[in-house]
Amino acid sequence: MKGQLYLIPNTLGESPIERNLPQETIDIIRSIKYYVVENIRTARRFLKKVDKSIEIDELTFYVLDKHTNPNDIPGFLKPINDGRHLGLLSEAGCPIVADPGADVVSLAHTQKIRIIPLVGPSSILLSVMASGLNGQSFAFNGYLPLKKGEVGKHIKHLEERSIREKQTQLFIEAPYRNMKLLQELINACRPQTRLCIACDITLETEYIQTKTIAQWKGKIPDINKRPAIFLILG
Template identity: 60%
Template sequence: METALYLLPVTLGDTPIETVLPSYNKEIILGIRHFIVEDVRSARRFLKKVDREIDIDALTFYPLNKHTSPEDISGYLKPLIAGQSMGVISEAGCPAVADPGADVVAIAQRKNLKVVPLVGPSSIILSVMGSGFNGQSFAFHGYLPIEPDERAKKLKTLEQRVYSEQQTQLFIETPYRNNKMVDDILRNCRPQTKLCIAANITCEGEYIRTKTVKEWQGKVPDLSKIPCIFLLYK
């Protein structure tokens, strides 16, 4: 196994590992002793899912979240510099995509350390695949503003990019506010604009549907507490 910073995808929910991750990932994981993780508890749980016999207490975890200082992040790579492979684990999906893991990858690149992204589920890519929208040009915007007027303005700006640039627009919301997000989309976007709602991707109850704003009116399922991605296109 080549010494590198391995970016280790995890499941997007309570999904069997073997349905979404290649067996090769397990081989790599079992060769790593140092993990940079978004959440230590969920990372430990994921590793036990990969192999129930793994000795968790023999592993070292370095927390990486919005509160971690740049100095701490840079120091995390000492084992890698010393010749030991390291792994980056996100809370869900692929690390370094809409995720603080990008910070440590940037440092590794600046230090000319080898970075190896492994194959795994990305809700962003999977939702684009399932939407029927433009997969040649798309943009992910993360969370939209919470304040109603700012959110309405942002939705209209994104919708305009759909028509002027033929670009698919993606964004997310905190699960308990999903229903309010859909209400805002239906209130602010044109009737002919297409909205894809992609929920519970790769998990039980997966739901990926594309309709026009007009067709969604009065027919939106309850999306509260469900991880969703919303996509707009023409």
């Protein structure tokens, strides 16, 4: 009998496990001995935070990152075919969403493996919930282009799409570039466009605020090097 593939959420930062994961998710994590992870060191730290009694040396980790050879991925599912459960663990938030791992899940589907997504925090959904913007229609766009001169153009494109489709547009940036992106948003967007800045979601330092671009001018919060997600609605 085959095992199952569990999609395991992580916390969004150094917030308490019990605030982010229900007991059933914690119990399942305790029972799994095989994991697909992006980084073994941070995965070990997370598992010890879930339960200090977990014997890390008894676990097997498969690394899935930008250096992973695609030909190695089928081997990650061997424990499942041997009747063991496998956990696909995110670095932060929910697996697959703005996170690697889709190839593992896709392959599991072709092998008729049961895939079970577990409950946990998602910065995308939590920010939409708290933004006051359109939660009936929204699109996550990941990272914006890095090339000089392209960021402002892409922001204008997303703003136009937001106006045309009445759709909230979400995107993220590397934390150390947050302030630069905010300035690009102020410069590129129309004064009446609404911008939500959602930073440190689920942490004690959580900051979520929605204002028009005109209202943000000259009053940008310092979110340098803090995990954030940005939402606009024209």
